[in-house]
Amino acid sequence: MKPTTLRSFLPRPAINQRICISRVSRGYAVQAPGNPTLQVFNRNTKYLQKERAASNVERSRQADYLKDEVAMRLSERLLDINRHFNHVLDLGANSCNIARALTLPDPDIDPSKTTSPPLSTRISHLTAADSSRTLLYRDVDLPFNQEINLTRQVLDDEERLPFEAETFDAVLSSLSMHWINDLPSQLAQINHVLKPDSPFIAAMFGGDTLYELRTSLQLSDQERRGGVATHVSPLADVRDMGGLLQKAGFKMLTVDVDDIIVDFPDTFSLMRDLQAMGESNAVLGREPGGIQKDVLLANEGIYRELHGNEDGTLPATFRMIYMIGWKEGPNQAKPLPRGSGQINIKDILGGGEVK
Amino acid sequence: MPTRISPIEKFAKAAAKCSVESSAYGKCIVVDYNSVHKDKCLTEFLRLKNCYLAAAKKP
Structure with missing residues (x-):
């Protein structure tokens, strides 16, 4: 027997009726066309942070050590490609760190020659693109600008490239792709603007970057406030990047x-x-107003106990993922098909037991 | 003209004066960091905070 209820005698709340009406008119549930885009970072916040960081020119230059170092290591990889590049894009240029690194003397000096020209002589034209105008134009007065044919271009949205298809002979990107929301789409767009048989060379923060700060902030949040908030971005893993590059159509990946x-x-x-680098937290759904003082105070003690060096300093790990992918082109070297090898590698290497 | 000290610099300076308390608090957390809960090391933290507040007050 059905239990008696008073519900039918009560006046129905208005909100319930509204829900009923909307349900009737909705019809079938369909997915909107296109892939759903995952939003992780607030791009506008990131833009403001970069603008703010660059407006203090002195501090911003002091904190450029990491970006300069990575830009140098990245441009060294260009040495492996024996080619002249007509038009190169530096995507997410920050303060044109790559342009500066390219004008430095060639680090791989040929012993038979006394001088070696900087890498910039192998590039006819470099376009440096970034969304933050202040950061991009920060070093416009420095002497390296005269040594390389450099154009700066401010992008409205780094996730939508305004370039024609097959424009560039190479695309470089140093330490900016870790703030891209839709990495698969970004990589596909880069592949689109590359000429056939042209390389894409990039470095980005990944995996275990700042794991010390991540863990100690988690512990201090947990102990002080009884929960964990996001302070360090989620980052792409090395294993993911190969798959992503492949999905975007790149060949011969490294x-x-x-x-x-x-x-x-x-x-x-x-x-x-980190703030002066413009690398502060920009995760969507982070707490407004920064980290509480109590948590900061707790974090200092935990970081030092958990990760501190013996000499009293605190290490911070930055893990760079370097990737090289080539756009498919005619006459490009291709890997041989599986099983086509004629020589057992064991015979060449001696074939001993692996110890 | 005195140079402007940012709040975080002031904070860091005061916190640096409490390294003993800070280390005691850190040790209390790290000793078993798999089971950290709210106010697990409250006494150590309050000691640290009192030291910090005293250090921050001094000019």
């Missing part, structure tokens, strides 16, 4: 990692440097 560990006197100088 992905490798490189750790740079920087020692800081305390956690505050680490966070101040």
Whole structure:
């Protein structure tokens, strides 16, 4: 027997009726066309952080050590490609760190020659593109600008490239792709603007970057406030990048990692440097108003106990993922089909037991 | 003209004066960091915070 209920005698709340009406008119549920885009970062916040960081020119230049180093290591990889590049794009140029690195003397000096021209002589034209105008134009007065044919271009949205198809002979990107929301789409767009048989060479933060800060902030949040908030971005893993590049249509992939560990006197100088780099937290759904003072105070003690060096400094790991992918082109070297090898590699290497 | 010290610099300076308390608090957390819960090391933290507040007050 049905239990008696008073519900039918009560006046129905208005909100319930509205829901009923909307349900009737909705019809079938359909997915909107196109892939659903996943939003992780607030691009506008990132833009403001970069603008703010670059407006303090002196601090911003001081904190450029990491970006300069990575830009240098990245442009060294251009040495492996024996070619002249007519038109190169530096995507997410920050303060044109790559342009500066290219004008430095060639690090791989040929012993038979006394001088070696900088890499910039192999590039006819470099376009440096970034969304932050202040950061992009920060070093416009420095002497390296005269040594390379450089154009700066401010992008409205780094996730939508305004370039024609098959424009560039190479695309470089140094330490900016870790703020891209839709990485698969970004990589596909880069592939689109590359000429056939042209390389894409990039470096981005990944995996275990800042794991010390991530873990100690988690512990201090947990102990002080009883929960965990996002303070360090989720980052792409090395294993993911190969798949993503392949999905975007790149061929002959090379992905490798490189750790740079920087020692800081305390956690505050680490966070101040990150801010001056324009690399503060920009995750959607982060807490407004920064980290609480109690948590900061707790974090200092935990970081030092958990990760501190013996000499009293605090290490911070930056894990760089370097990737090279080539756009497909005619007459491009291709890997041989599986099983076509004629020689057993064991015969060449001696074939001993692996110890 | 005195140079302007940013709030975080002031904070860092005061916090640096409490390294003993800070280390005691850190040790308390790290000793078993798989089971951290709210106010697990409250006494150590309050000691640290009192030290910080005293250090921040001094000019």
